[in-house]
Amino acid sequence: MNNMSKFDAVKIKNIALAGHSGAGKTSLAEALLYKIGLTDRLGKTSEGNTICDYDAEEIKRKVSINTSLANFNYEDIKINLIDTPGLFDFEGSVYEGINAADTVLIAVSGKSGVKVGTQKAYNLATDLRKSKIFVITKLDDLNANFYNTLTDLKTVFGPTVCPVVVPIIRNSEIDGYINLIEMKAYKYDEKGKAVETEMPAGDLSDKMDYRLDGLYQAISEAVAETDDELMEKFFEGEKFTQKELIDGIHKGMNKGIITPVVCVSNTTLAGIDMLLKEFQLLLPSASEMYIPNLSSGEEAKIKCDENEPLSAFVFKTAVDPFVGKMSYIKVLSGKLQSGKDFVNSKDGKVDKLGKIYNLLGKKQEEVDVAVAGDIVVATKLEISTSDTICDASRVIEFEKINFPKPCYAMALQAKSQGDEGKISSGIQKILDEDLTLSYAMDLSTKEQILSGLGEQHLEVTVSKLKAKFGVEVVLSVPKIAYKETIKKKVKVEGKHKKQTGGHGQFGHVWIEFEPCISDELVFEEKVFGGAVPKNYFPAVEKGLQESMKKGVLAGCPVVGLKAILVDGSYHPVDSSEMAFKMAASIAYREGLKKADPVMLEPIGNLSVVVPDENTGDVMGELNKRRGRMLGMNPIKKGMTEILSEVPMKEMQDFTLYLRQVTRGMGYFEYDFVRYEQLPVNLISEVLVSVGSVNAE
Numbered sequence: 261m262n263n264m265s266k267f268d269a270v271k272i273k274n275i276a277l278a279g280h281s282g283a284g285k286t287s288l289a290e291a292l293l294y295k296i297g298l299t300d301r302l303g304k305t306s307e308g309n310t311i312c313d314y315d316a317e318e319i320k321r322k323v324s325i326n327t328s329l330a331n332f333n334y335e336d337i338k339i340n341l342i343d344t345p346g347l348f349d350f351e352g353s354v355y356e357g358i359n360a361a362d363t364v365l366i367a368v369s370g371k372s373g374v375k376v377g378t379q380k381a382y383n384l385a386t387d388l389r390k391s392k393i394f395v396i397t398k399l400d401d402l403n404a405n406f407y408n409t410l411t412d413l414k415t416v417f418g419p420t421v422c423p424v425v426v427p428i429i430r431n432s433e434i435d436g437y438i439n440l441i442e443m444k445a446y447k448y449d450e451k452g453k454a455v456e457t458e459m460p461a462g463d464l465s466d467k468m469d470y471r472l473d474g475l476y477q478a479i480s481e482a483v484a485e486t487d488d489e490l491m492e493k494f495f496e497g498e499k500f501t502q503k504e505l506i507d508g509i510h511k512g513m514n515k516g517i518i519t520p521v522v523c524v525s526n527t528t529l530a531g532i533d534m535l536l537k538e539f540q541l542l543l544p545s546a547s548e549m550y551i552p553n554l555s556s557g558e559e560a561k562i563k564c565d566e567n568e569p570l571s572a573f574v575f576k577t578a579v580d581p582f583v584g585k586m587s588y589i590k591v592l593s594g595k596l597q598s599g600k601d602f603v604n605s606k607d608g609k610v611d612k613l614g615k616i617y618n619l620l621g622k623k624q625e626e627v628d629v630a631v632a633g634d635i636v637v638a639t640k641l642e643i644s645t646s647d648t649i650c651d652a653s654r655v656i657e658f659e660k661i662n663f664p665k666p667c668y669a670m671a672l673q674a675k676s677q678g679d680e681g682k683i684s685s686g687i688q689k690i691l692d693e694d695l696t697l698s699y700a701m702d703l704s705t706k707e708q709i710l711s712g713l714g715e716q717h718l719e720v721t722v723s724k725l726k727a728k729f730g731v732e733v734v735l736s737v738p739k740i741a742y743k744e745t746i747k748k749k750v751k752v753e754g755k756h757k758k759q760t761g762g763h764g765q766f767g768h769v770w771i772e773f774e775p776c777i778s779d780e781l782v783f784e785e786k787v788f789g790g791a792v793p794k795n796y797f798p799a800v801e802k803g804l805q806e807s808m809k810k811g812v813l814a815g816c817p818v819v820g821l822k823a824i825l826v827d828g829s830y831h832p833v834d835s836s837e838m839a840f841k842m843a844a845s846i847a848y849r850e851g852l853k854k855a856d857p858v859m860l861e862p863i864g865n866l867s868v869v870v871p872d873e874n875t876g877d878v879m880g881e882l883n884k885r886r887g888r889m890l891g892m893n894p895i896k897k898g899m900t901e902i903l904s905e906v907p908m909k910e911m912q913d914f915t916l917y918l919r920q921v922t923r924g925m926g927y928f929e930y931d932f933v934r935y936e937q938l939p940v941n942l943i944s945e946v947l948v949s950v951g952s953v954n955a956e
């Protein structure tokens with residue numbers, strides 16, 4: 261057991277690996293851990309044997325799904341790596357990982373360049389005031405092009421992009437790397453070991469016009485921006501010392517005005533040692549990080565210092581059927597110590613910390629204290645993601661993680677009957693760990709609806725239910741809660757008369773039906789001279805109310821109906837409440853058919869945010885989906901919000917469409933507003949889909 265942490269917040273660096281799927285994040289974590297000597301073989305995500313992709317679903321799918329942790333010591337610092345998934349369906353995990361980081365390392369594939377995942381990671385890191393560094397990967401691949409990718413980064417992210425390690429390219433092959441801070445050139449041998457070599461003069465690449473002096477000038481300029489004195493020095497044409505460059509970049513990263521760019525190969529390990537050095541020299545430590553605001557919106561006014569009272573934030577929860585609940589915690593001040601009491605600021609409850617662990621992938625190493633700045637996992641505690649736990653002497657609550665909202669819904673059913681109980685207990689555990697999922701019954705269709713961020717997200721959830729909780733479920737397209745109403749006023753007769761043996765049945769009514777604005781039946785009577793005795797009125801009303809549960813078109817519930825009992829007759833012996841109820845339902849069926857019945861469909865308000873260049877496409881698509889445009893607003897850099905009203909029927913796969921056309925940049929919110937008449941030409945199509953719900 262690691263008894264006392266050797267590291268204080270000045271010596272801890274929390275780095276989230278983020279970026280587009282396939283950019284090489286998990287492989288980079290693997291390369292770093294191998295280089296450090298924590299592993300003796302370099303795992304591959306495609307072979308399912310990496311440290312960070314250890315979950316059964318990840319091994320099966322060969323892709324990261326959860327945020328995972330690894331930690332190592334480098335020189336005199338402790339580095340916590342937080343590997344996040346790149347697929348947008350698992351974006352919730354990216355929010356968790358970036359939340360816990362001080363620096364977001366954005367991996368960019370040198371083969372494919374800047375992708376939507378690159379932009380999303382950059383934007384989220386910027387919004388949460390994290391430092392950023394770009395790592396261009398896959399430089400060993402012949403199709404990788406560092407300088408094109410660099411140009412790409414500069415175009416998209418502007419002048420804060422600042423190359424620090426660049427390759428020397430001769431005859432389309434990498435001939436070495438230059439560290440622009442040291443102004444030294446290196447070659448890597450087969451073992452990924454750096455050997456210093458001669459600095460090239462002039463061009464670094466055959467095709468591109470990136471020149472050494474130009475790159476050096478760019479770094480100097482960026483560094484000059486961080487400090488007035490340095491700016492003066494720069495204008496006087498003086499060269500910066502190595503220390504000035506390092507401190508300047510460090511400061512610039514902290515302020516968010518410099519994003520260094522380095523390059524690596526995760527397979528040959530070229531550049532990995534320089535990246536470690538960069539971690540040590542350039543990256544801000546946990547003590548310098550921006551402390552998130554309180555849930556009240558106020559500044560937290562605390563220091564990331566172990567001598568302050570404890571405050572720590574739960575950024576992730578994992579529920580293991582065997583181990584139980586695992587809470588991933590970032591300590592923001594003070595010390596987290598096993599066996600010590602803490603207060604959960606959400607409800608003031610006091611609890612005692614059990615065991616705490618450092619994680620290396622799935623491997624747990626017990627520790628007994630974690631100081632400010634560090635990340636650990638605590639087990640078996642009744643705390644949830646986004647909770648703040650504190651020392652009783654200073655109870656504060658940090659703002660919650662603002663997770664993306666579920667936007668893709670499917671109906672969920674047990675494969676075999678009787679499993680419903682198992683489903684809800686299993687889902688409850690999955691909901692605890694995944695705040696981008698929701699599970700609720702649709703009261704109008706009586707279906708259980710599972711919503712998440714996309715198809716794969718729900719697939720993985722179903723797969724987890726089976727693997728972890730032993731229950732099999734099937735997903736289907738959710739039913740739409742259609743309704744029916746009438747458009748015309750009619751007057752109809754309903755007569756129920758039966759003579760069976762001795763006692764007969766007799767009920768007879770005349771009812772006027774007309775449209776009105778009400779979800780419930782509006783019932784009146786205008787009966788003269790006791791044609792229908794008063795004591796049968798409630799039976800007539802009840803008969804109509806029961807009938808309204810099913811319309812005459814598709815058996816959907818009827819709304820907007822007013823009924824006036826105007827006339828009828830009775831029999832002194834054979835009439836009964838039952839008989840009048842029957843008569844009312846006969847009148848109902850007759851009346852609604854004649855009263856121009858129509859179907860109603862739910863309509864919702866849609867606010868969809870897309871990159872400017874996609875507005876035309878998305879508006880065209882909304883038009884096809886029977887949307888009604890309400891307006892357009894430019895929102896932050898390059899994004900436009902389109903407001904419209906769209907029928908719910910057309911929204912089911914909208915997430916998938918939007919993902920595809922905006923390559924993942926677009927997002928939306930959709931809320932039910934009202935019912936509207938379903939166009940007549942769609943009735944037959946809808947009849948097919950509703951048929952099964954209402955046929956009893």
Ligand SMILES: Nc1nc2c(ncn2[C@@H]2O[C@H](COP(=O)(O)OP(=O)(O)O)[C@@H](O)[C@H]2O)c(=O)[nH]1
Pocket residue numbers: 280281282283284285286287288304305306322323324346367397398399400401524525526527528
């Ligand atoms: N040639 C080469 N392949 C790489 C490198 N880094 C990652 N890959 C491959 O790219 C694919 C995606 O890598 P992975 O680490 O899973 O990406 P992630 O989604 O960002 O975690 C895998 O097949 C890796 O083997 C690299 O530096 N060079």
Ligand SMILES: [Mg+2]
Pocket residue numbers: 285286287313323324344345346
């Ligand atoms: Mg990965």
